[in-house]
Amino acid sequence: MTIAQDTTPAEKDGKYKFTLNYSGREVSCQVEKEQQMLHVIIDDNLSAELRINSDGTVTQVEGSSIPDSSIDYIKKQVLGHN
Numbered sequence: 001m002t003i004a005q006d007t008t009p010a011e012k013d014g015k016y017k018f019t020l021n022y023s024g025r026e027v028s029c030q031v032e033k034e035q036q037m038l039h040v041i042i043d044d045n046l047s048a049e050l051r052i053n054s055d056g057t058v059t060q061v062e063g064s065s066i067p068d069s070s071i072d073y074i075k076k077q078v079l080g081h082n
Contacts, residue, residue, distance in 0.1 A: 018077050022070055031078050038078060040066070050074070 013033050020029040020042060027043035038050040038058065048063030050071060058075045060066055066074075 012079065016078050020070060020073060022067075029074065029077075031074060033078055038074065040074060042066070042070075052079070 016031040018029055019026045022042055030041045032039040036052045040048045046064040048066050049061050050058050051061045052058055058071055
């Protein structure tokens with residue numbers, strides 16, 4: 001028997017706002033989660049699109065380049081796990 005696990009529950013869709021350590025300073029980070037996509041705005045001037053993969057990893061698909069450590073932090077803030 002196979003059990004399907006939903007890695008992106010609908011109840012987590014929505015808007016998130018928190019601070020992020022980016023380039024040596026603390027900046028605002030706004031994220032809007034829509035199903036498998038995270039729309040990210042950092043410090044009101046950098047934007048990026050992140051995709052939540054079926055295995056739970058997050059990959060940047062477009063926009064300003066964001067360091068992996070920042071992507072991991074965003075993932076933890078929005079999805080609540082590693």
